[in-house]
Amino acid sequence: MPRFFVGGEQIRGDSVLLEAADLNHLKVLRLRPEETFTVCDGAGTDHSCRLDGEIARILETRPSAGEPSVRVALYAAYAKSDRVDHIVQKGVELGAAEVVLFPSARCVSRPGDPGKKLERWQRIALEAAKQSGRGVVPRIRAAKTFKGALEEASGAELPLFLYECARRLSLRAALLAHGEAETVSVMTGPEGGFDPDEAARAEQMGLKSVTIGPRILRCETAPLAALTAILFHYQNLE
Amino acid sequence: MPRFFVGGEQIRGDSVLLEAADLNHLKVLRLRPEETFTVCDGAGTDHSCRLDGEIARILETRPSAGEPSVRVALYAAYAKSDRVDHIVQKGVELGAAEVVLFPSARCVSRPGDPGKKLERWQRIALEAAKQSGRGVVPRIRAAKTFKGALEEASGAELPLFLYECARRLSLRAALLAHGEAETVSVMTGPEGGFDPDEAARAEQMGLKSVTIGPRILRCETAPLAALTAILFHYQNLE
Numbered sequence: 001m002p003r004f005f006v007g008g009e010q011i012r013g014d015s016v017l018l019e020a021a022d023l024n025h026l027k028v029l030r031l032r033p034e035e036t037f038t039v040c041d042g043a044g045t046d047h048s049c050r051l052d053g054e055i056a057r058i059l060e061t062r063p064s065a066g067e068p069s070v071r072v073a074l075y076a077a078y079a080k081s082d083r084v085d086h087i088v089q090k091g092v093e094l095g096a097a098e099v100v101l102f103p104s105a106r107c108v109s110r111p112g113d114p115g116k117k118l119e120r121w122q123r124i125a126l127e128a129a130k131q132s133g134r135g136v137v138p139r140i141r142a143a144k145t146f147k148g149a150l151e152e153a154s155g156a157e158l159p160l161f162l163y164e165c166a167r168r169l170s171l172r173a174a175l176l177a178h179g180e181a182e183t184v185s186v187m188t189g190p191e192g193g194f195d196p197d198e199a200a201r202a203e204q205m206g207l208k209s210v211t212i213g214p215r216i217l218r219c220e221t222a223p224l225a226a227l228t229a230i231l232f233h234y235q236n237l238e
Numbered sequence: 239m240p241r242f243f244v245g246g247e248q249i250r251g252d253s254v255l256l257e258a259a260d261l262n263h264l265k266v267l268r269l270r271p272e273e274t275f276t277v278c279d280g281a282g283t284d285h286s287c288r289l290d291g292e293i294a295r296i297l298e299t300r301p302s303a304g305e306p307s308v309r310v311a312l313y314a315a316y317a318k319s320d321r322v323d324h325i326v327q328k329g330v331e332l333g334a335a336e337v338v339l340f341p342s343a344r345c346v347s348r349p350g351d352p353g354k355k356l357e358r359w360q361r362i363a364l365e366a367a368k369q370s371g372r373g374v375v376p377r378i379r380a381a382k383t384f385k386g387a388l389e390e391a392s393g394a395e396l397p398l399f400l401y402e403c404a405r406r407l408s409l410r411a412a413l414l415a416h417g418e419a420e421t422v423s424v425m426t427g428p429e430g431g432f433d434p435d436e437a438a439r440a441e442q443m444g445l446k447s448v449t450i451g452p453r454i455l456r457c458e459t460a461p462l463a464a465l466t467a468i469l470f471h472y473q474n475l476e
Binding site for chain 1: 304328332333369370371372408409410455459471474476
């Protein structure tokens, strides 16, 4: 079913004032008069609607089915742009709560002005949220420094730091040891991985360095594998 | 550490006769005389080697660390070529035992001659196996028909069929109900998903239709999410 995100101010009583782009999209789809589509307020509520002229009439309202019960924030080091595209698109599909990009010692590419890139990544996130049936559009943002990213990530109930040299603690063991959590953060490195000093700083800030196994994952694969495992563990892939 | 796959016949006593391409690659890397590299026999054994002229001398032999204990075969319906590239590359990285492509009712693209495509996908698999540290190079092959794919997939101890309309059984519940397994197969559909008739035939063949949650995953994301969850469940991501 076609899906659109609107701002709360576009919803008035049982009517939704659609933006021109969404209205055009609906016209292109040539829905039959009885066909419905979904309008999501981006805050976890879905409205099943039918088109009435240029207004969407709300037939039924229910909580969005697509939101995980655990908020997993992905903190990914800047990588080549198409790799970040990939992390954003798949991360949103799979159920990430937000994606935060940050600079790291071994980053091979880092945008001079992240603003333009963030706009692009936010558009990718919107499309992925529509396609996968999310109830919110996850925010894509940038932390200015590694330290800033560490500080923010450490605010989660279970802050994790994916480090390939962390052979002592597995992601699984960290999840089992922690028990229930409402918020999890996962930091992952750039193409060349984190340097040991960064790992030490992360541990000082209270993040848990974890491994997700002996296979060396690319920088765009690791955050998605960790996200999938965390959502699976917390029964959010069922 | 650089990693090369060789055929068993290239290994004689403590020496490995490298192929010209690998030898060239080693020269380009300009290893210092004391630096070592890994030669893998593609059958689960790693040899740590040093270059001696044009011969690799074996210093140490050990089992490859990169092989999961559970063999997960991904059966993926043909999709647009770059999506299959993606499934192959990430599937091998994450730990798939093999990837089998098959035709399905709603496939929008299906190669006329799969041979050329298979060569390409096998090369992608080799590169991913080198990069991620696998102990084997997973085979990428094609099943001629949907029925043939079903028959092969049903040979696994735990044969799974990922179907978005399968709301009754989750992947997690199927894994818990089955207990330990040495071989698992997962079939996933094309861009438009499986049709209900295909799902019925899969169930008749003994495959278990499972869901991995309410978010609609793209055809290249679903097999990788399922693979990750299965490997995590069987403690192969630690």
